[in-house]
Amino acid sequence: MGFDPPPDDDPFDDPFGDDPLEDPFAGDPLEDPFADDPIGGGDGDDDLEEAFSEGSRSTLLAFIIVAVLVHAGLFSASLGVLLVGFRSQWVVGSALAIGGVLALGLAVVGYRRYKHSQ
Numbered sequence: 616m617g618f619d620p621p622p623d624d625d626p627f628d629d630p631f632g633d634d635p636l637e638d639p640f641a642g643d644p645l646e647d648p649f650a651d652d653p654i655g656g657g658d659g660d661d662d663l664e665e666a667f668s669e670g671s672r673s674t675l676l677a678f679i680i681v682a683v684l685v686h687a688g689l690f691s692a693s694l695g696v697l698l699v700g701f702r703s704q705w706v707v708g709s710a711l712a713i714g715g716v717l718a719l720g721l722a723v724v725g726y727r728r729y730k731h732s733q
Contacts, residue, residue, distance in 0.1 A: 677729040681722050688718030 667675075692715025698708030 673729075677725065681726050681729075684718050684722035684725065688715045688722060691715035691718065 691711045695708045695712030698704040
């Protein structure tokens, strides 16, 4: 009537209890997908620097302005609709929704103006 030792396939046994300093994922091929660097050959920073030096300042400025307007417009329009729909905050929600739609409209106007100027 003594205590039986647990079998070898104990479900509560720590699988990583052997060596705390050993990496359990050492041979995993998914650990570092860019280890061999199959794309680009390691000169990604040079390509990015070349792309920025070739592009015009007005193109970069137009892109940043349109990107900020689109992000702000989507965020405020979505938040406004959520405030009206879930919290019944008609004043703040409708102001945010209208402001978001106006920001999206400004983004479209800015994009078309830049596109026609090229």
